[in-house]
Amino acid sequence: MVRKVKADPKGVLEGPHFMDGDHALAEGALAAGCRFFAGYPITPSTETAERFAERCPEAGGLFIQMEDEIASITALIGGAWGGQKVMTVTSGPGFSLMMENIGLACMTETPMVIANVQRGGPSTGLPTLTAQQEMMQVRWGSHGDYRVIALVPDSPQECFDLAIEAFNLSETYRTPVFIMTDETVGHMHEKVVIPPASEIEVVERNWYTGPKDQYKPYKFGAENHMPGPMVKVGDGYRFHVTGLVHDERGYPQATVEAGKINITHIIEKIDSNADKIIRFEADQLEGAEVVVVSYGITSRIAIKAVMDARKQGIKTGNFRMITAWPFPEKQIREIASKVKAIVVPEINYGQMVREVERVAGGRCKVISVNSTGGAVHDPSEILAAIKEGRS
Amino acid sequence: MMEVRFSGFGGQGIVRCALITGKAISLYDNKFATMTQSFGPEARGGACSSQLVVSESRVLYPYVTVPGVLVALSQEAYNLYEPELGNGGILIVEQDLVKQKPDTGRVQVFPVPATRFAEELGNRLFANLVVIGFFAAVTKCVTPDAVKKALPELVPGRFLKANIQAFDKGYSYGNEIMAAKSGASVMADAMSEGVE
Numbered sequence: 001m002v003r004k005v006k007a008d009p010k011g012v013l014e015g016p017h018f019m020d021g022d023h024a025l026a027e028g029a030l031a032a033g034c035r036f037f038a039g040y041p042i043t044p045s046t047e048t049a050e051r052f053a054e055r056c057p058e059a060g061g062l063f064i065q066m067e068d069e070i071a072s073i074t075a076l077i078g079g080a081w082g083g084q085k086v087m088t089v090t091s092g093p094g095f096s097l098m099m100e101n102i103g104l105a106c107m108t109e110t111p112m113v114i115a116n117v118q119r120g121g122p123s124t125g126l127p128t129l130t131a132q133q134e135m136m137q138v139r140w141g142s143h144g145d146y147r148v149i150a151l152v153p154d155s156p157q158e159c160f161d162l163a164i165e166a167f168n169l170s171e172t173y174r175t176p177v178f179i180m181t182d183e184t185v186g187h188m189h190e191k192v193v194i195p196p197a198s199e200i201e202v203v204e205r206n207w208y209t210g211p212k213d214q215y216k217p218y219k220f221g222a223e224n225h226m227p228g229p230m231v232k233v234g235d236g237y238r239f240h241v242t243g244l245v246h247d248e249r250g251y252p253q254a255t256v257e258a259g260k261i262n263i264t265h266i267i268e269k270i271d272s273n274a275d276k277i278i279r280f281e282a283d284q285l286e287g288a289e290v291v292v293v294s295y296g297i298t299s300r301i302a303i304k305a306v307m308d309a310r311k312q313g314i315k316t317g318n319f320r321m322i323t324a325w326p327f328p329e330k331q332i333r334e335i336a337s338k339v340k341a342i343v344v345p346e347i348n349y350g351q352m353v354r355e356v357e358r359v360a361g362g363r364c365k366v367i368s369v370n371s372t373g374g375a376v377h378d379p380s381e382i383l384a385a386i387k388e389g390r391s
Numbered sequence: 392m393m394e395v396r397f398s399g400f401g402g403q404g405i406v407r408c409a410l411i412t413g414k415a416i417s418l419y420d421n422k423f424a425t426m427t428q429s430f431g432p433e434a435r436g437g438a439c440s441s442q443l444v445v446s447e448s449r450v451l452y453p454y455v456t457v458p459g460v461l462v463a464l465s466q467e468a469y470n471l472y473e474p475e476l477g478n479g480g481i482l483i484v485e486q487d488l489v490k491q492k493p494d495t496g497r498v499q500v501f502p503v504p505a506t507r508f509a510e511e512l513g514n515r516l517f518a519n520l521v522v523i524g525f526f527a528a529v530t531k532c533v534t535p536d537a538v539k540k541a542l543p544e545l546v547p548g549r550f551l552k553a554n555i556q557a558f559d560k561g562y563s564y565g566n567e568i569m570a571a572k573s574g575a576s577v578m579a580d581a582m583s584e585g586v587e
Binding site: 016017018184187188189190191297300301303304376379 | 410414417427450451452453
């Protein structure tokens with residue numbers, strides 16, 4: 001059951017602001033009703049934590065600077081089961097440290113929002129420079145089979161908007177939701193308009209209200225695989241939360257059959273609702289010879305190249321993924337069946353392009369415009385690939 | 392579209408210059424502005440820089456490529472960034488702190504004694520507001536009203552009045568300089584091709 005309410009005005013800093021993406025993330029979280037933040041500072045994400053720490057007393061929230069990122073993600077699991085909407089923010093190395101317990105959060109169906117302000121890697125890499133190098137790690141980084149939802153903002157305004165969306169999705173599907181931003185968007189200042197609380201819709205947690213002795217923390221096999229309601233620690237319910245394969249009571253069941261039911265559920269609750277989750281922007285796909293598929297900050301650079309290509313008479317479409325995961329398979333498959341080529345610029349050595357290639361299935365050329373990170377593309381690189389794709 | 396780089400050394404309020412101007416433009420002048428700043432090791436000591444891309448429509452590419460306006464408040468910043476300023480571009484320099492190369496006419500130079508003006512107003516920390524005022528008069532990139540609306544959250548309350556005075560000082564000085572140039576448009580060459 002998805003119940004939407006108006007945002008709590010205490011967390012909403014209504015009005016127009018000139019703000020960077022990191023700060024906008026914190027404001028979006030507060031507007032969405034997040035009142036617990038546990039994190040460990042790391043460039044270039046620290047400003048989000050600072051902003052949340054500064055603002056949360058007036059909104060009635062709690063900020064804890066943890067000893068590291070492992071503790072941060074673990075605190076989120078506790079905070080969420082304690083009844084709060086919870087968030088953390090990190091970057092490259094911190095994201096790697098969180099991986100194991102991201103799996104625990106997926107397995108225990110714990111709603112939370114994790115933002116990764118991507119910087120150049122691997123390892124400590126390029127701490128102050130931009131990248132999009134964790135687009136596959138976010139999907140596959142924890143062990144085992146699971147699914148995630150990952151959103152990719154292209155501006156400070158979208159950092160705000162997608163933070164709210166991320167919380168709404170995490171409550172709806174009882175799962176971690178990721179905001180995969182980057183150093184450029186994180187540190188770029190632009191106008192951010194925060195609407196009044198009465199115009200912001202937030203999804204409330206699906207609280208259990210039935211008899212105490214009948215509560216089960218999980219529900220498998222519901223229509224569209226939607227998850228069951230939650231309760232709050234300390235409210236007198238008995239429940240069990242474990243990373244082991246479990247039944248609806250949460251009790252470990254080390255059997256193939258139980259695993260089939262449990263794992264199918266955490267996968268299908270995302271896969272079978274993908275159409276409802278996926279968001280994108282498409283422009284002039286009809287009749288296009290080449291389509292550029294991009295996401296995040298790279299999509300803004302891509303538009304410039306697309307416009308240059310159109311000026312040169314090349315029918316060029318533009319497709320911006322707002323949701324990277326679940327991947328917009330249907331849309332990309334349809335594009336691939338109609339165009340000569342898909343061009344995929346990204347600030348990594350070629351990550352989401354693999355997914356595009358898989359889905360395109362040889363129906364068109366797929367051209368990767370990749371980089372080793374640290375800077376946004378020069379639009380001329382993307383334009384050159386568009387020309388190559390057309391020929 | 393207009394690309395602007397503010398530069399100087401740490402402590403001169405370089406980042407604040409772009410923040411104030413960017414906020415003024417995007418919130419009160421009804422245009423689009425994207426501000427970025429040098430960040431990380433390159434931002435410590437030496438030359439500090441902030442960048443502003445201003446446009447009538449949404450800014451796509453967020454960084455400065457060929458600036459049409461360069462504000463250089465230190466010698467090192469001038470040395471580093473003057474070569475990238477586009478031909479015909481506007482160069483605003485702190486005249487007491489920057490020793491310029493011989494003028495070849497490649498760019499339009501506008502010297503301003505910003506630090507000295509600020510000291511006359513009581514504190515050299517206001518020099519960046521003198522610069523914004525001068526910048527506004529020369530480039531017409533931002534209106535004085537918008538800057539004054541943008542200021543309150545970006546400067547300490549007790550210094551708001553002094554900062555506005557500093558802005559006015561720079562603005563009126565800039566207008567005098569422009570009047571002396573008898574209204575010639577300095578902007579045409581500084582504009583870059585916009586993105587629709």
